[in-house]
Amino acid sequence: MPKKLYPRGLVWLRNDLRMDDNTALYRAATNCDALAVVFIACPETWRSHGDGDNVVAMRLRTLKALQASLWKKHIPLYFLQLDTFARVPRALAQICRKLDIDALFANAEYPLNEQRRDAAVRETLKSECVPVEYSTDRTLTSPGSLTTGSGEGFKVYTPFKRAFIARFDNGGGFEPLPAPRSPGAEHRAVWPEWITLAGEHNLIRSIPDSVGDYNVVPGGDRKVLGWTVGESAANKLLKAFSGRISDYHNQRDYPAMAATSRLSPYLNCGALSVRRCVQMALGENGGHWVGRSAGAGSWLCELLWREFYQHLVVHYPRVCRNLPFKPETEQVPWSRRSADFERWCQGQTGVPIVDAAMRQLNQTGWMHNRLRMVVASFLTKNLLTDWRKGERYFMQQLVDADFAANNGGWQWAASTGTDAAPYFRVFNPYSQSKKFDPEGEFIRAFVPELEGCSARDIHCPPVGLLRSEDYPAPICDVTQSRKHAIEVFANLKSG
Ligand SMILES: Cc1cc2nc3c(=O)[nH]c(=O)nc-3n(C[C@H](O)[C@H](O)[C@H](O)COP(=O)(O)OP(=O)(O)OC[C@H]3O[C@@H](n4cnc5c(N)ncnc54)[C@H](O)[C@@H]3O)c2cc1C
Known part of the structure; x- marks a missing residue:
């Protein structure tokens, strides 16, 4: 050797x-x-x-x-x-x-x-x-290696994606590496069982269930809430997802369908590599980023959103300092009504799709992507609450919490970010609900109070249908609050 x-x-x-x-x-x-x-x-x-x-x-x-x-x-x-x-x-x-x-x-x-x-x-x-x-x-290519013509980091996703695909569409460059070979049993003896460092810190071989003031989350050794931990669980999920990736583009926005991969908790702690994901999807897509499978192509684009936000924090570290990317949005007069924020956290806003989504987050540590956008838009626009409060709450609850993706998602929804939704485009939670949960199946799964509502009524239960002690009336009028938010942002623009 x-x-x-x-x-x-x-x-x-x-x-x-x-x-x-x-x-x-x-x-x-x-x-x-x-x-x-x-x-x-x-x-x-x-x-x-x-x-x-x-x-x-x-x-x-x-x-x-x-x-x-x-x-x-x-x-x-x-x-x-x-x-x-x-x-x-x-x-x-x-x-x-x-x-x-x-x-x-x-x-x-x-x-x-x-x-x-x-x-x-x-x-x-x-x-x-x-x-x-x-x-x-953690990324496919090192942040800094992909820049605009003038050598800056991309601020908008679509040109970033185009530049990435133009450079890598031959499909090469991301081949996964094998697991390390064993150095041999004789090497076990080389290493001590533990060592003491200065300040009474010990380097040990046992891993605690919890550290500092973190609370022990139910699930035992192998699970966190319902999520089975580890590489083999991640690989099984990836394999199962490869069987349904061809429908991803059609079904990915419907929260009642198990259409997305649910791999984010594994990608974030690193139990799964992004290159393994790319390898699977390129395999389904004829070896190209834009290829024969619309489903695989659409999923690869989601992996590029992840990549985009990772690159962004390197090029624009301002976002790591608790600041909006667009400085003028620091002037937004965010609401101080903490009761509204509390009701949003608890899934008690009286807007069924928002409540179902927040309860999914609280119970499972995960939320469907379409709903992350809906609840973030609702909090920052309809309730005009500072996006940083929502960002923090997501970090606290998510099993897939990742600074770059979370900050990017929140700043997008709040129109404060690089690649932001235009401030006048505010999601209407009721239309989103009718479009993406037409039968109310997802809402019923997380808001049992509405179980008896028809598919027509469940998205916005008519006044008098439910007793207020059973389910709250909506926290705000979405039309009025949308108008107000647009005015606030328009004034920033002109100011
Ligand atoms: C307000 C808000 C907060 C978010 N916070 C997080 C977060 O803390 N951690 C996190 O991993 N994702 C976050 N996302 C992105 C996205 O919602 C999740 O990655 C996705 O829902 C995970 O489910 P999945 O694995 O089934 O995704 P799939 O649809 O199967 O997508 C595959 C992978 O692509 C990546 N991805 C997909 N969409 C996005 C996106 N919009 N931005 C960045 N990466 C994406 C994820 O790694 C995901 O696992 C956030 C989005 C919003 C709007």
Whole structure:
């Protein structure tokens, strides 16, 4: 066997919790004789970023499943709990010293604080003479590699998509990498069971159910709410979805149909790679981004929305500072009626489709994409509530919470973002409901109070049909509130 570049490598995992097609893991296994993996939980920073119990539970339980798979290949996974990102560089320097590490490998992360943390780690490890390699893995292509003619990041999705497809339509470039080979059973003995770091932090091999002030979410080891964790669950879902992808473009907007992939929780914690998704869809689409299957083509475009928002946070880090992309929208006189926001959170607005969607979120940690747009438009336009409150609530509840996609989605709906819905285009929740849940099937599943309503009445129950103690009257008049929101935004434009 040819000698490898480094005797001992360390892989630092974050939101890339899988064996298969993991660039950092593959690079480390290819270049190092012996290999260990570390995960560092920073619950205070996670909390300050808005990460909620569900997404953290998904992360920790996926990690536990991954630890077992790695150990089968004789690769140990260590766990360390610190409070904030600020402590990470020093801790990693100590770990590298104590484990005698020659090189550190990780996959790049793009929000501002993650980028700062990673730059600090590189700097600190430089003084330890430990090289750090960050790979492109979360996205298909590295943010910065795709720009407008004038070298700027794209601000609008459609030209971004066109440029991406023009560059990559030969279908090449995204072939998944194999899982790492085992370095051999003899390497188990190389690694200690645990080590103590300064400040009484221990690098250990057991992964807790919860960290910091996070609450334990029901589901045991293998589930978070109804979601089975881990790579094999993700791959099964991807395979099942490949069987219905051809109808995706026709059915994806109907929340009562199981038409979308529901892969977002796995893509976000990294139990599944985006390249595996692309490989499956390109396979269905004759090897091209625009090809023979309208369903596969339409799904690939959704993966490009994900890509677009990841690139956006790198080019326009302003959005990572709790600021709207369009500075003039900072002047919007957002409503201070906290009771409205509470009713929206609880699914008690009296607008059936909004309530059903919010209850889906609260019960399952996930919401259908069409409904994310409907409830976000309702909160920011009809209730004229600051989009940041909705963004934060979604982060708290979603099992697929991802800063880039969530911030992008909220700023889109609130007309404050880069690729925003024009301010005068406000979703009418009643027409959306009639169009995309015509029989009221989805509403009935989550709002049992309306079970007895006919398909005609369920979208907007007529006055007097229900007792107010059974189901509330609508929180606002959607026509009036829409008009008001448009006026507010129009004044910003002229002001
Ligand atoms: C207000 C709002 C908030 C959102 N918050 C999040 C979030 O925190 N995390 C998240 O992953 N997605 C978010 N989305 C995007 C989208 O709603 C979800 O990705 C999608 O509903 C996930 O379901 P799925 O896996 O079945 O999607 P599918 O329809 O099967 O799509 C496949 C994948 O493409 C990506 N994708 C699809 N639509 C979008 C989109 N509009 N923007 C970015 N990526 C997309 C996701 O990774 C998704 O898993 C948000 C959208 C809105 C409007």
